[in-house]
Amino acid sequence: MNIITHIYFTYQLSKHIIKLEREDNMFKNINIVVGITGGIAAYKLCSLISYLKREGANVDVIMTKNACEFITPLTIETLSGNKVVSDMFEKKDYMEVEHISLAQKADLFLIAPATANIIGKVANGIADDMLSTTIMATNSKVIFAPAMNNGMYENKIVQDNIKKLKKYGYKFIDPVHGNLACGYKAVGKLADTNTIIEYIKELLEIK
Numbered sequence: 482m483n484i485i486t487h488i489y490f491t492y493q494l495s496k497h498i499i500k501l502e503r504e505d506n507m508f509k510n511i512n513i514v515v516g517i518t519g520g521i522a523a524y525k526l527c528s529l530i531s532y533l534k535r536e537g538a539n540v541d542v543i544m545t546k547n548a549c550e551f552i553t554p555l556t557i558e559t560l561s562g563n564k565v566v567s568d569m570f571e572k573k574d575y576m577e578v579e580h581i582s583l584a585q586k587a588d589l590f591l592i593a594p595a596t597a598n599i600i601g602k603v604a605n606g607i608a609d610d611m612l613s614t615t616i617m618a619t620n621s622k623v624i625f626a627p628a629m630n631n632g633m634y635e636n637k638i639v640q641d642n643i644k645k646l647k648k649y650g651y652k653f654i655d656p657v658h659g660n661l662a663c664g665y666k667a668v669g670k671l672a673d674t675n676t677i678i679e680y681i682k683e684l685l686e687i688k
């Protein structure tokens with residue numbers, strides 16, 4: 482590495498460290514429940530969860546069974562520092578109705594990536610797994626960050642479900658235009674991590 486390159490990288494690194502120090506513990510004492518569903522963008526939640534945790538949030542994660550096909554609970558447990566919840570009927574050593582305790586604990590609920598399926602289920606009052614049941618039971622603020630193929634996103638049923646949920650006060654971080662896993666360049670890509678963080682800060686009124 483020549484001296485100019487070395488100075489450049491040192492400068493970039495120092496900017497990054499200063500930024501992290503300034504924002505240290507931004508989410509202290511805040512309980513965020515993240516719901517991950519079965520979309521290709523699930524891997525992007527690794528960096529988001531890691532960031533929230535580093536900034537002091539307690540992050541509990543519920544993964545649908547299909548989400549576990551895309552990323553492993555072990556990765557998410559390691560990044561969040563909490564056990565991932567997925568199975569509604571898992572036998573435990575202690576007595577706790579987990580979907581109710583998570584529903585009550587959450588200051589904020591983020592479902593990302595949100596599949597057409599979870600949006601449809603919640604919009605129609607279906608509670609048939611741990612994630613949909615917990616969303617149904619919570620009084621906290623709930624944000625959906627959808628990500629899907631553009632055909633799915635533009636489907637009138639999906640759009641009607643989104644409209645219905647918005648009417649009930651659920652928040653949405655719209656997907657953006659970009660390269661989709663199916664090979665198209667269209668609207669359906671998960672909003673980027675910074676946009677999601679800024680939205681959470683705004684909703685929680687964190688300066």
Ligand SMILES: Cc1cc2nc3c(=O)[nH]c(=O)nc-3n(C[C@H](O)[C@H](O)[C@H](O)COP(=O)(O)O)c2cc1C
Binds near residue numbers: 519520595
């Ligand atoms: C490779 C692959 C990628 C997928 N990506 C998405 C996606 O980005 N968005 C979506 O809504 N569904 C996607 N699906 C379909 C969902 O996994 C499927 O609808 C599933 O039932 C969702 O279940 P869940 O909402 O319980 O996680 C994908 C499926 C496969 C096999």
